[in-house]
Amino acid sequence: xxxxxxxxxxxxxxxxxxxxxxxxxxEAAARRFxxxxxFTTFDWAHCDYYVQHGKMMPDxxxxxxxxxxxxxxxxxxxxEKVPDHISLWGSLLKFRRDFDQYVNLRPVRLMPGVPCxxxxxxxxxxxxxxxxxxxxxxxxxxxxxxxxxxxRELVLQEAVFTRKGVDRILKYAFDLAQSRPKKHLTSATxxxxxxxxxxxxxxxxxxxxxxxxxxKWDKYHIDILTARFVLSPERFDVVVASNLFGDILSDLGPxxxxxxxxxxxxxxxxxxxxxxxxxxxxxxxxxxxGKNIANPIAMIWSGAMMLDFxxxxxxxxxxxxxxxxxxxxxxxxxxxxTPDLGGNxxxxxxxxxxxxxx
Amino acid sequence: xxxxxxxxxxxxxxxxxxxxxxxxxxEAAARRFxxxxxFTTFDWAHCDYYVQHGKMMPDxxxxxxxxxxxxxxxxxxxxEKVPDHISLWGSLLKFRRDFDQYVNLRPVRLMPGVPCxxxxxxxxxxxxxxxxxxxxxxxxxxxxxxxxxxxRELVLQEAVFTRKGVDRILKYAFDLAQSRPKKHLTSATxxxxxxxxxxxxxxxxxxxxxxxxxxKWDKYHIDILTARFVLSPERFDVVVASNLFGDILSDLGPxxxxxxxxxxxxxxxxxxxxxxxxxxxxxxxxxxxGKNIANPIAMIWSGAMMLDFxxxxxxxxxxxxxxxxxxxxxxxxxxxxTPDLGGNxxxxxxxxxxxxxx
Ligand SMILES: CC(C)[C@H](C(=O)O)[C@@H](O)C(=O)O
Ligand SMILES: CC(C)[C@H](C(=O)O)[C@@H](O)C(=O)O
Numbered sequence: 017x018x019x020x021x022x023x024x025x026x027x028x029x030x031x032x033x034x035x036x037x038x039x040x041x042x043e044a045a046a047r048r049f050x051x052x053x054x055f056t057t058f059d060w061a062h063c064d065y066y067v068q069h070g071k072m073m074p075d076x077x078x079x080x081x082x083x084x085x086x087x088x089x090x091x092x093x094x095x096e097k098v099p100d101h102i103s104l105w106g107s108l109l110k111f112r113r114d115f116d117q118y119v120n121l122r123p124v125r126l127m128p129g130v131p132c133x134x135x136x137x138x139x140x141x142x143x144x145x146x147x148x149x150x151x152x153x154x155x156x157x158x159x160x161x162x163x164x165x166x167x168r169e170l171v172l173q174e175a176v177f178t179r180k181g182v183d184r185i186l187k188y189a190f191d192l193a194q195s196r197p198k199k200h201l202t203s204a205t206x207x208x209x210x211x212x213x214x215x216x217x218x219x220x221x222x223x224x225x226x227x228x229x230x231x232k233w234d235k236y237h238i239d240i241l242t243a244r245f246v247l248s249p250e251r252f253d254v255v256v257a258s259n260l261f262g263d264i265l266s267d268l269g270p271x272x273x274x275x276x277x278x279x280x281x282x283x284x285x286x287x288x289x290x291x292x293x294x295x296x297x298x299x300x301x302x303x304x305x306g307k308n309i310a311n312p313i314a315m316i317w318s319g320a321m322m323l324d325f326x327x328x329x330x331x332x333x334x335x336x337x338x339x340x341x342x343x344x345x346x347x348x349x350x351x352x353x354t355p356d357l358g359g360n361x362x363x364x365x366x367x368x369x370x371x372x373x374x
Numbered sequence: 375x376x377x378x379x380x381x382x383x384x385x386x387x388x389x390x391x392x393x394x395x396x397x398x399x400x401e402a403a404a405r406r407f408x409x410x411x412x413f414t415t416f417d418w419a420h421c422d423y424y425v426q427h428g429k430m431m432p433d434x435x436x437x438x439x440x441x442x443x444x445x446x447x448x449x450x451x452x453x454e455k456v457p458d459h460i461s462l463w464g465s466l467l468k469f470r471r472d473f474d475q476y477v478n479l480r481p482v483r484l485m486p487g488v489p490c491x492x493x494x495x496x497x498x499x500x501x502x503x504x505x506x507x508x509x510x511x512x513x514x515x516x517x518x519x520x521x522x523x524x525x526r527e528l529v530l531q532e533a534v535f536t537r538k539g540v541d542r543i544l545k546y547a548f549d550l551a552q553s554r555p556k557k558h559l560t561s562a563t564x565x566x567x568x569x570x571x572x573x574x575x576x577x578x579x580x581x582x583x584x585x586x587x588x589x590k591w592d593k594y595h596i597d598i599l600t601a602r603f604v605l606s607p608e609r610f611d612v613v614v615a616s617n618l619f620g621d622i623l624s625d626l627g628p629x630x631x632x633x634x635x636x637x638x639x640x641x642x643x644x645x646x647x648x649x650x651x652x653x654x655x656x657x658x659x660x661x662x663x664g665k666n667i668a669n670p671i672a673m674i675w676s677g678a679m680m681l682d683f684x685x686x687x688x689x690x691x692x693x694x695x696x697x698x699x700x701x702x703x704x705x706x707x708x709x710x711x712t713p714d715l716g717g718n719x720x721x722x723x724x725x726x727x728x729x730x731x732x
Pocket of ligand 2: 104109263297299566567597
């Protein structure tokens with residue numbers, strides 16, 4: 017069997033605490049399903065590294081990582097040490113862009129045992145994917161400041177949408193919708209207010225939609241779409257969105273499903289020419305770091321997504337993914353649970369319990 | 375007593391149905407509190423006008439409106455007739471910008487009698503303001519398309535933040551926070567991902583915060599902020615945001631408080647050199663137009679905000695505002711209610727009932 021090479025980067029804060037549990041569970045699943053993994057740990061792409069070296073990563077980071085199939089990634093950011101835009105653009109956002117991980121795939125699911133902030137919802141009611149464009153759009157580093165320090169001071173920030181960038185994410189999302197029973201896709205837009213980029217986005221959606229006659233699709237402006245997430249989350253199946261809108265929807269969705277503490281994500285390079293990256297949706301949470309109370313489920317679930325990706329559709333890998341998700345569900349019902357879910361288990365307890373269930 | 379000159383523009387769709395009820399209630403309150411209002415109706419700034427004239431408004435719209443103290447505005451948009459970005463940039467967004475209505479003030483309040491989609495929330499638990507920048511930011515008409523129709527096609531859209539634009543909305547928001555018992559302000563940002571404009575926004579917030587030592591303020595990235603709206607809406611008091619983020623938060627907030635069907639808004643020119651504009655947060659809803667079932671409360675509540683604004687702090691006008699809000703609350707509890715709130719009253723019934731309560 018093939019050995020998959022995986023780079024491990026824990027990053028900052030609770031990234032360091034949830035990573036060991038992610039590895040524990042992924043290794044348990046790999047053992048059970050006879051999948052061969054080789055992990056290599058990198059001690060950079062965190063804010064202490066920046067404090068020492070004046071940069072987030074060594075100059076040859078790309079060379080060091082490019083041969084891996086996947087990066088298993090904790091979280092980055094510690095604003096007291098390094099401003100967020102510097103730490104993030106110096107690591108995570110660089111990976112997404114330079115490894116051309118143009119799909120950010122984020123499942124939103126109400127799991128059993130998780131208290132839901134929405135009234136009268138039960139597991140199964142909320143179950144969809146946010147497909148987020150991950151390399152362009154509103155996240156650009158193009159722009160600047162003029163008349164600095166004066167009353168006339170002004171800042172420009174460019175959003176950049178390319179035909180290639182838009183079409184490939186739409187294609188991924190339509191393919192995903194087509195593969196699901198409901199075959200439904202929702203596009204997030206704001207073409208009534210953002211009058212150049214968003215009408216273009218709408219145009220490309222309409223164009224792509226024509227080539228998927230069996231997929232029903234609709235579009236909502238982002239403002240009302242966030243309202244619908246709260247008022248009728250059961251109506252969504254696949255939601256495709258630009259970089260910023262996808263960022264918002266993939267925090268809001270998990271919040272509607274109870275907590276962003278368990279939400280996983282996959283930053284995919286579907287062409288597999290460079291590594292893909294798997295990480296929790298949550299951040300480094302400096303405020304709770306050091307207490308071993310962070311919920312490791314997002315990290316663990318991201319590990320499950322990684323195995324599925326490595327398998328390229330292979331049933332055995334899919335089974336490993338499903339076993340992890342089933343173990344997560346069981347642990348959410350039976351405990352132990354971390355304090356964010358009302359339990360008094362710690363990070364390690366939860367990781368061990370889930371590994372034991374596999 | 376002074377007579378206030380008010381321009382009335384119903385617009386499209388349900389704008390036409392809720393406007394008469396808004397007027398009915400505002401006139402009732404004006405009578406009761408001895409406030410003198412003079413209404414002038416304008417039959418343009420709607421999509422049928424565009425279909426006939428190839429533009430949303432006559433060329434001298436500015437001249438026609440500039441002498442009014444306020445515009446009482448329904449809703450604009452009918453995508454089958456005119457693309458939204460054309461109808462909106464040709465009317466509402468023009469008003470906001472050309473009348474320099476730089477504050478978009480939107481109360482978010484859980485009202486008695488409104489079913490809340492969040493579990494275990496009661497009236498009083500959700501009660502805050504979104505203060506939205508209303509003239510610049512992500513809503514710019516600057517940008518364009520290149521390599522059109524080819525694989526290299528790309529679209530640029532500029533976000534524009536000026537020192538003047540940012541500082542004046544922050545000042546308004548800090549002043550508002552200072553006037554409230556909690557004295558708390560939350561700034562919406564995304565400085566970790568949007569790396570030029572949003573760090574600038576943060577900088578200006580920190581700077582402005584220094585001059586309000588008694589206001590406690592914090593900031594959240596927009597992604598996690600939308601999650602907090604769902605998970606802990608009771609923690610907010612005044613939320614200040616850029617044009618786009620404010621747009622999102624002021625639909626999401628009312629959704630968390632039950633419905634955007636009743637949410638009002640005030641587009642303010644605090645200098646009063648040009649008209650301010652009062653409108654529901656909801657749109658023109660072509661799908662339900664013609665049935666007389668639209669909920670008129672957002673329009674009515676916007677009318678209450680208009681009276682308060684006209685009074686410039688005067689207690690009598692404030693009382694008129696409060697009487698309308700109290701009548702809305704009573705009607706929500708006792709009915710009649712429109713179908714969106716589970717009732718079987720129609721638009722007119724609700725308007726009449728509220729007017730009768732005044
Ligand atoms: C109709 C649209 C352009 C408008 C906006 O985005 O500002 C609306 O959503 C609002 O919130 O007033
Ligand atoms: C940390 C931040 C830059 C990042 C993003 O905005 O993409 C995060 O919020 C996410 O969703 O992965």
